[in-house]
Amino acid sequence: MLRAFFRTEAGSTSMLLVATALALLWANSPWGDTYEAFWHTPMGLSFGDAVFSLDLRHWVNDGLMTLFFFVIGLEVSYEMRLGQLRDRRLIAVPAVAALGGMLVPAGIYLLLNAGGPGAGGWGVPIATDTAFVLGVLAVVGARCPDPLRAFLMTLAIVDDVLAIIIIALFYTETLSLPALVTAAVLLAAIMTLRWLRIWRAPAYIVLGFGLWVATLESGIHPTLIGIALGVLVFVYAPTDQKLLMAGEAVHEFTSEPSARAAREAARRVQRAVSVNERLQLRLHPWTSYVIVPVFALANAGVRLDGETLRAALTSPVAIGVALGLVLGKFIGISLGTWLPLRFGWGILPGNLVWGQLLGGAAVSGIGFTVALFIVDLAFDDPAIHAQAKIGILAGSLLAAALGWVIFRMAWDRGGVCAPPEAEPGEELPEILSVPVGPDDHVRGPEAARITIVEYGDFECPYCGRLHPILEELRQKNPDVRLVFRHFPLRTLHPRAAPAAIVAEAAADQDSFWEMHDILYDNQRFLTDEDLAHYAAQLDVEPWSDVPRHVSRIALDEASGRDSGVRGTPTLFLNGVRYQGPLDLDSISRAVEDLRKPS
Template sequence: MLKQIASPFEKLINSSALGSFLLLFATVAALVWANSPFSESYKHLWEMKLSLGFEDTPYNLSKTLHHWINDGLMAIFFLYVGLEIKREVLAGELKTFTKAALPIFAAVGGVVIPLSIFFILNGGGEGSDGWGVPLATDIAFTLGILQLLGDRVPLGLKVFLTAFAIVDDIIAVLIIAIFYSGNISWMYLGIAGGLLLILGILGRKKYYSTLIWFVIGIVIWFMFLKSGVHATIAGVLIAMTIPSKRNSKLANFFDNIESSINTLTNKENKLQQKNVLMSEEVHASERLRKLGSKVIPPMQRVEHRLEDYVSYLIMPLFALANAGIIIKASSIGENIPIIYQIGVALIVGKAIGISLFSWIAVKTNIAKLPQNVNFTQIIGIAVLGGLGFTMSIFIANLAFDDEALLTAAKFSILITSFIAGLTGFLIVRFSSKKGQAKNDPEEDIMGEEE
């Protein structure tokens, strides 16, 4: 049972190690580049204009490369996030209240306490629009850090981190949609809504065509871009329309698989000795390829295809385009308050909020600790929750029009992410025993017995 539950998490965790390294490399490269003698080339690269569409019409898009990454590529990132959310709600750790209770409480605490701390420290002063910045957790970086600990970390702890970070993403998406969108054009939003309805109906009918979803998805993204609601929200909504059930019966699938394999393994064919296949062998191989594709639900098929692009291209490229702040003592010194407010809200707020609300959920018997997990490890995960990075920088870009405030916010995010990552790593490291992950019992890793 454990393997069936854990397999999607193990895949995500394993891919996070390299993805986290690339994200860190891109961040360091951006900082070095922006503060080197070649800083002007860094600035000019992201300000380069790229146009798409028909000039002198409402359907022309002319954006800087920086905007194409933040509004375009990040929409794909949010599509991936939406698919993760949908999977966990339908068949993962957010499917039942018993499973979801602990990560939900942790995520709510990780929002309420940082928000309260930020408002108390800021008091409605300069930079108050940045209240959403300290509410996010970077799932890729945090899982990558846990991966460095190897078998010291029980799988249940990694699943807990993944689940609460996904709930955190849900909250972040809602905050972006409601509070960080511009003046809304209901005409464009209405067109997008109509197209989403069409995709939703097709999804309910279990009909899925990559080409149709891609073409209509591009139009929906464009309509959101024009509507004033941030374009990345389109990615999440499109994800909700992609069918979650396979459009084939397993009985037929196994029969067809067996027939195709029999063709390929027939002694007379001696497939292993051939460089050139017979016609029936080619057809059997093609059937196997198509059958393998059909048995995977479209939702998971798309998520699987996007995973490497998101981890190894989109997120590192986002970091390269957004983490290159020019560090000047004078400009940083002028904005110490916002640096301090975001930093304390992220590090202290996340640590207290996630651990306190988790403790309340366990002590009131609303939830249980995952198997082989102690509360000190939960505190370590809570500290890691202060590593906001990708989502925090993304929200900061939406919150601050003033370049100085945006630079200060990014500086705070980078510093606090480093502190949270290192501190959380050390807490989990010294509260975990070597080989602990190998002793996970064959039952539900989040503490719910079958």
């Protein structure tokens, strides 16, 4: 689910950029006056004497963006139950970082604007724009991108939830009690349908629309309802029974194809997947490629003539927003990351070092969608409105540039995970210190001409990418065998050592390589619960003899250190360190060279 999210968000960045550029061109063209006139065009519904009308900008901001936050609610619900957020140790660090990334920018803004006409805009620099951040990460190509993106994704989810709460609490001017009561009744009706497990889409659509109207009339911003309804959508992992029924239906269709069998197979396959995931699959592209760009088109337009720019250069609102996004986000997220790590409140999701984390903190200062959203709620004065938008644009550009510089300066070993303190000052040995023996885990013929020894880590993403390459190499070369030795990088990969222990437990029952493959196929899911599940699949007792397994792993680590291993993956071909690129063609050429007579 996270990978699909990353692809959609990063891909939609170009659409968002185009929409922003069009809005700026339109607002600064000879027809610039038509920009505001168009978005203030009223549109509504009437039933007899009853009229419900909003201008186009409010239909976008209050209507379409409610669907955007509904999708965020779906993502929050999924990640809390089945994804990244179910492991509390992984939530703590990005959650505290998100909180720091909101408090510090708000504080910097208020230092410049407290008591002034722009004081109410303290919420503008607090939010991170996920689409732009992931798009920038795709451009800079940061080392070990998957764990960094997972970290920033979790941070962004917490950031979005806190931003919606702030909008509801601090940017609600008046409340209508009858509308609030109506909204509460409709919400209770939706929760009742959920409790009764009634999944009729028309009922939810009608009740949801009524709840949106009631919330809008109550004075509370309806985006809060969007994220609340998203969280309420039921999510579950496919059960064995549903998967079996789906498989039987598909088998029946392939055996005797018919329209009835096709419909039944489609129905059972669909029901095996939760409503939450199905809605995300359908709605996420619409929100990312249509709704958010339309929102940018409706809100990013600001005149950039000489007078407006001169006013922004000295405006505490523009300066406060820009500094909040650039310095506030960077300081707040960096400090919010350091504190929980320092006091042991949580762990990082993978092989992240401070260069990457600081780069991520910097690009998190790209505030756009929610920042523009809050500008519309915080300011009535058109001049301050324009200054805040200029601050957002300037701050976001500077944050992107700062992140790019930090990523360029970040330490990079070109495809090998290793902690900074592991960088050796001496020349490393190139010969395998401990020859392959009977206690090693060997895959391939005993009399193979070529032996590849891999020092690996089950949580290392580079090892995960190398895994299918080595397997393809071995399949194409019958005279090649693979030896795996453990080298868990505990400071970077907290789940690598427990995974290694479970692999050794599987080895006791001659199932090491089966477990090896399972662990690499599920690198993102290595909690104790996950490991126990994988062990059960192979009928293995995962924690039966931990001290012996720890000693066995320690021997591998010692042999690795003596052989000059400092990161993963590290390969030795026939006992000599391999120092080429970790791709199939390069390793294959090295294998061919070994076959040549000396």
